[in-house]
Amino acid sequence: MFLKKIMIRSDESILEGEYPFTIPTIRNFRELELTNSVTFFVGENGTGKSTLLEAIADQCEFNTAGGGRNNYYEVDAAESSLGKYVKLSWMPKVTNGFFLRAETFYQFASHVEESESINFYGGKSLHEQSHGESFLSLFLHRFNGRAIYLLDEPEAALSPQRQLAFLRIMHDLIQEEDCQFIIATHSPIILGFPDATILSFDNGEIEEVEYEQTAHYQTTKYFLDHREKFLKELLEGD
Numbered sequence: 001m002f003l004k005k006i007m008i009r010s011d012e013s014i015l016e017g018e019y020p021f022t023i024p025t026i027r028n029f030r031e032l033e034l035t036n037s038v039t040f041f042v043g044e045n046g047t048g049k050s051t052l053l054e055a056i057a058d059q060c061e062f063n064t065a066g067g068g069r070n071n072y073y074e075v076d077a078a079e080s081s082l083g084k085y086v087k088l089s090w091m092p093k094v095t096n097g098f099f100l101r102a103e104t105f106y107q108f109a110s111h112v113e114e115s116e117s118i119n120f121y122g123g124k125s126l127h128e129q130s131h132g133e134s135f136l137s138l139f140l141h142r143f144n145g146r147a148i149y150l151l152d153e154p155e156a157a158l159s160p161q162r163q164l165a166f167l168r169i170m171h172d173l174i175q176e177e178d179c180q181f182i183i184a185t186h187s188p189i190i191l192g193f194p195d196a197t198i199l200s201f202d203n204g205e206i207e208e209v210e211y212e213q214t215a216h217y218q219t220t221k222y223f224l225d226h227r228e229k230f231l232k233e234l235l236e237g238d
């Protein structure tokens with residue numbers, strides 16, 4: 001593990017009432033210790049997971065549009081509003097890594113086409129692979145070494161089988177290459193990675209929860225166990 005702590009800077013005055021401090025979890029956030037090679041951010045839509053992940057990417061000097069330190073390209077409105085308020089504590093510091101944003105991956109693929117060797121991505125243009133195939137190519141061929149990976153909803157392009165393949169790739173990168181991952185996810189499959197730390201952004205603060213406590217696990221389990229009853233209540237109820 002490399003990144004040990006994320007803190008709000010005491011020397012920057014917080015603009016109360018302005019984004020990103022309008023988000024309760026971000027307004028209440030002061031510091032977070034990381035103690036695990038895999039940390040998940042979970043919570044309802046709009047609770048600030050991407051906002052914090054993007055701020056961490058900003059302070060890692062990764063491209064906040066998605067990419068690593070050496071990926072220079074621009075996407076509208078990709079700058080981090082929280083970045084300048086955040087300080088990172090490392091032991092030891094690494095500069096290698098990647099910030100994955102599903103929604104700007106197309107632009108990242110175009111940037112790769114113009115500037116990098118496609119050999120880094122399995123020898124095939126990312127645009128000539130399906131969305132899910134191109135994600136897996138990135139994980140398999142570009143992710144390596146002592147590095148930190150910040151992934152925002154990696155499941156967006158992945159089938160359940162490919163999500164399992166991703167867990168295996170992540171497992172090998174941690175065991176063999178000493179990688180650290182911080183992942184915002186809604187996937188009950190990805191969240192199931194053994195012994196990970198799960199941090200909930202619900203309830204206006206960041207708190208550690210067990211896998212079985214997450215709404216993602218509970219709702220999915222209930223749906224699969226009682227699908228017909230669940231859908232009848234949902235669709236026929238008042």
Ligand SMILES: Nc1ncnc2c1ncn2[C@@H]1O[C@H](COP(=O)(O)OP(=O)(O)OP(=O)(O)O)[C@@H](O)[C@H]1O
Pocket residue numbers: 019023043044045046047048049050051052184
């Ligand atoms: N540039 C912006 N200006 C104002 N509000 C914003 C801006 N970007 C995001 N927000 C708001 O901040 C809140 C948190 O957004 P964020 O993307 O961090 O949520 P999230 O927890 O990652 O959600 P999701 O699970 O849907 O991805 C949302 O209500 C969103 O509308």
